[in-house]
Amino acid sequence: xxxxxxxxxxxxxxxxxxxxxxxxxxxxxxxxxxxxxxxxxxxxxxxxxxxxxxxxxxxxxxxxxxxxxxxxxxxxxxxxxxxxxxxxxxxxxxxxxxxxxxxxxxxxxxxxxxxxxxxxxxxxxxxxxxxxxxxxxxxxxxxxxxxxxxxxxxxxxxxxxxxxxxxxxxxxxxxxxxxxxxxxxxxxxxxxxxxxxxxxxxxxxxxxxxxxxxxxxxxxxxxxxxxxxxxxxxxxxxxxxxxxxxxxxxxxxxxxxxxxxxxxxxxxxxxxxxxxxxxxxxxxxxxxxxxxxxxxxxxxx
Amino acid sequence: xxxxxxxxxxxxxxxxxxxxxxxxxxxxxxxxxxxxxxxxxxxxxxxxxxxxxxxxxxxxxxxxxxxxxxxxxxxxxxxxxxxxxxxxxxxxxxxxxxxxxxxxxxxxxxxxxxxxxxxxxxxxxxxxxxxxxxxxxxxxxxxxxxxxxxxxxxxxxxxxxxxxxxxxxxxx
Amino acid sequence: xxxxxxxxxxxxxxxxxxxxxxxxxxxxxxxxxxxxxxxxxxxxxxxxxxxxxxxxxxxxxxxxxxxxxxxxxxxxxxxxxxxxxxxxxxxxxxxxxxxxxxxxxxxxxxxxxxxxxxxxxxxxxxxxxxxxxxxxxxxxxxxxxxxxxxxxxxxxxxx
Numbered sequence: 001x002x003x004x005x006x007x008x009x010x011x012x013x014x015x016x017x018x019x020x021x022x023x024x025x026x027x028x029x030x031x032x033x034x035x036x037x038x039x040x041x042x043x044x045x046x047x048x049x050x051x052x053x054x055x056x057x058x059x060x061x062x063x064x065x066x067x068x069x070x071x072x073x074x075x076x077x078x079x080x081x082x083x084x085x086x087x088x089x090x091x092x093x094x095x096x097x098x099x100x101x102x103x104x105x106x107x108x109x110x111x112x113x114x115x116x117x118x119x120x121x122x123x124x125x126x127x128x129x130x131x132x133x134x135x136x137x138x139x140x141x142x143x144x145x146x147x148x149x150x151x152x153x154x155x156x157x158x159x160x161x162x163x164x165x166x167x168x169x170x171x172x173x174x175x176x177x178x179x180x181x182x183x184x185x186x187x188x189x190x191x192x193x194x195x196x197x198x199x200x201x202x203x204x205x206x207x208x209x210x211x212x213x214x215x216x217x218x219x220x221x222x223x224x225x226x227x228x229x230x231x232x233x234x235x236x237x238x239x240x241x242x243x244x245x246x247x248x249x250x251x252x253x254x255x256x257x258x259x260x261x262x263x264x265x266x267x268x269x270x271x272x273x274x275x276x277x278x279x280x281x282x283x284x285x286x287x288x289x290x291x292x293x294x295x296x297x298x299x300x301x
Numbered sequence: 302x303x304x305x306x307x308x309x310x311x312x313x314x315x316x317x318x319x320x321x322x323x324x325x326x327x328x329x330x331x332x333x334x335x336x337x338x339x340x341x342x343x344x345x346x347x348x349x350x351x352x353x354x355x356x357x358x359x360x361x362x363x364x365x366x367x368x369x370x371x372x373x374x375x376x377x378x379x380x381x382x383x384x385x386x387x388x389x390x391x392x393x394x395x396x397x398x399x400x401x402x403x404x405x406x407x408x409x410x411x412x413x414x415x416x417x418x419x420x421x422x423x424x425x426x427x428x429x430x431x432x433x434x435x436x437x438x439x440x441x442x443x444x445x446x447x448x449x450x451x452x453x454x455x456x457x458x459x460x461x462x463x464x465x466x467x468x469x470x471x472x473x
Numbered sequence: 474x475x476x477x478x479x480x481x482x483x484x485x486x487x488x489x490x491x492x493x494x495x496x497x498x499x500x501x502x503x504x505x506x507x508x509x510x511x512x513x514x515x516x517x518x519x520x521x522x523x524x525x526x527x528x529x530x531x532x533x534x535x536x537x538x539x540x541x542x543x544x545x546x547x548x549x550x551x552x553x554x555x556x557x558x559x560x561x562x563x564x565x566x567x568x569x570x571x572x573x574x575x576x577x578x579x580x581x582x583x584x585x586x587x588x589x590x591x592x593x594x595x596x597x598x599x600x601x602x603x604x605x606x607x608x609x610x611x612x613x614x615x616x617x618x619x620x621x622x623x624x625x626x627x628x629x630x631x632x
Contacts, residue, residue, distance in 0.1 A: 028521070032519070032521060033311075033312065033316070034308045034311055034312065035311060035516055036311045036314055036315070036316060036317045036318070036516040037316065037317075037318050037516045037519040037521060037522075038316050038318040038320065038519050038521070038522040039519075039521055039522070040521050040522070040524055041491070041522070041524060043491070044491070044492065044524050046488075047487075047488040047491040047492040047524060048488075048492045048524075050484065050485060050488035050492075051485075051488045051489050051491075051492045051535070054485045054488075054489070055535075055559045055560070055561070056559050056560040056561070057559060058532070058557065058559050124530075197528070197529045198529055200529075201529035201530045202528075202529050202530060202533075205530070205533075206529070206530045206532070207530070207532060208532065208533075209532035209533065209557075209559045210559050213532075213533060263308070266308060267304045267305060267308055268304075316516075317516050317517060318516055318517065318518070318519040318522060319517065319518065319605075320522065321522060321523060321608065321612070324605035324608075325517075325603075325605060327603065353576050354569070354573075354575050354576040354578065355578070356573075371573065372569075372598050373569055373572035373573045373596065373598060374569060374572070374573040374574070374575055374578070375569060375575075375598075375600065376569060376575060376576060376600040377599065377600050378600075396599065396602070396603050396605075396606050397598040397599060397606075398598075399595060399596065399597055399598075399606065399609055399610045399613050400595075400596050400598065401594065401595055401596065401613070402596075403572055403573070403586065403588055403593070403596065405596075406598065
């Protein structure tokens with residue numbers, strides 16, 4: 001299957017955009033239902049996006065403006081690129097070392113966020129950027145360790161091979177470790193330290209307005225699709241071979257992951273930045289080490 | 302009770318939100334906008350005196366007085382209603398409406414003092430309620446006196462007294 | 474001025490009406506209105522049913538909900554925050570204080586009422602107003618927000 005199809009149609013832009021908005025809605029709606037509220041109407045993320053894009057931007061120095069346009073677009077492009085590499089369909093686009101490329105691409109968005117935070121020159125933006133940087137490092141430890149474990153266990157750096165051939169025990173542990181990294185990568189509740197909306201006014205996003213925020217929200221929606229999609233596509237050991245069926249299973253399971261994440265967010269309160277990073281250094285890393293150990297010394301195989 | 306139990310309870314309980322146009326009706330004795338029945342008002346200005354935020358103001362002119370009320374200033378404490386000796390003030394049991402311009406809800410009543418039946422000068426009169434509270438049942442004569450201004454009332458009362466004494470002396 | 478709005482304009486207006494984000498600012502009030510305002514976020518009243526989100530930054534907001542008489546200390550912050558809110562924006566004055574100063578009027582530290590500093594579109598009377606009154610005030614504000622010019626013919630200024 002061509003790379004253009006993967007980038008633009010599935011699981012790329014055409015799929016990721018409505019799916020990302022749907023995920024944002026599912027997350028907010030689930031949270032609302034857990035709190036006995038009605039929650040937002042169905043088209044909410046779409047309307048939010050249209051409204052943000054059509055607000056009158058506040059005047060800013062043009063150099064800054066270039067960055068405000070460039071950084072979210074870079075993040076969006078990188079996240080879309082990462083999404084392209086997901087091994088969803090049996091014959092989907094893949095490269096020999098696409099695991100490394102995936103890790104590199106998915107990390108661009110947090111880096112852009114850190115840059116945006118420092119660019120804003122607001123104290124809240126900078127605090128948010130620092131927190132984001134600390135937590136990105138903390139969460140990447142188990143995240144990358146788990147991916148290395150998977151790659152070693154399946155003997156390939158190709159995501160498709162990993163998804164199809166990883167041994168079950170290593171796969172289970174690694175997918176759990178990856179799942180545990182999702183709240184921090186999506187900046188969800190127990191670890192929403194970097195974008196705490198009341199303490200530091202959404203951190204790095206404090207100074208963004210109108211289309212600048214709209215572009216970032218768009219990237220955030222695609223991030224949801226990419227990260228939940230990674231978990232699902234690595235967790236599923238088989239593909240039916242029928243493209244439509246595989247895509248449907250992928251979409252449904254991604255939504256289930258979103259639901260689980262929303263439940264987690266609803267059941268927990270925000271940690272401190274030290275607690276959050278300690279959690280990942282201690283438990284996340286321990287878990288990933290276990291996955292590494294299991295893949296390096298396979299039991300019974 | 303762990304948070305998961307609480308969340309499960311919430312899910313079981315379902316949505317408790319009121320969909321937008323629905324709302325909780327205000328409780329009985331809710332204190333809404335202050336309303337005046339101008340025919341009961343005697344212009345004593347007790348309401349203006351007790352009003353903590355100067356939302357009610359009573360100003361005095363020679364022949365009339367004005368009672369003005371700005372809900373934008375009101376704290377809805379109800380002290381004016383308690384203070385009103387003639388029960389001319391009441392509070393709506395509905396919540397006040399949304400408005401779009403400052404002082405849009407403000408009301409001003411201009412009321413004329415009743416005129417003296419003797420000389421025609423405007424004066425502050427005691428209403429029926431106050432009279433009953435002060436004196437109970439009144440004789441025809443006293444009621445007539447109360448409809449006069451203080452000056453005329455003095456004269457009239459003096460006249461009546463002299464008349465009474467003359468009658469008394471005549472009978473002796 | 475009888476120009477029929479284009480499809481794009483209508484879409485923008487509709488989206489704007491369905492996604493008003495609030496910024497809440499206390500200009501030196503007693504906190505009573507703030508507590509009633511927060512009651513709007515509770516499950517009973519849940520403003521999110523109207524697509525509303527409470528934002529931490531005025532730059533994300535469409536509707537400024539302001540309570541309190543404007544005090545000397547908050548006046549500068551109020552003006553900064555109003556300037557930082559991107560157009561189109563609507564100001565909702567919550568409670569009696571921003572309308573007139575209420576019991577704080579004529580105090581040496583109060584420089585209000587609010588309309589001396591920013592144009593106010595909706596007043597919600599009450600001391601404090603009931604949550605459903607605040608909700609209704611916000612709905613009035615949404616109507617005003619939708620009526621604001623999408624793109625003016627003269628060159629992109631919002632009123």
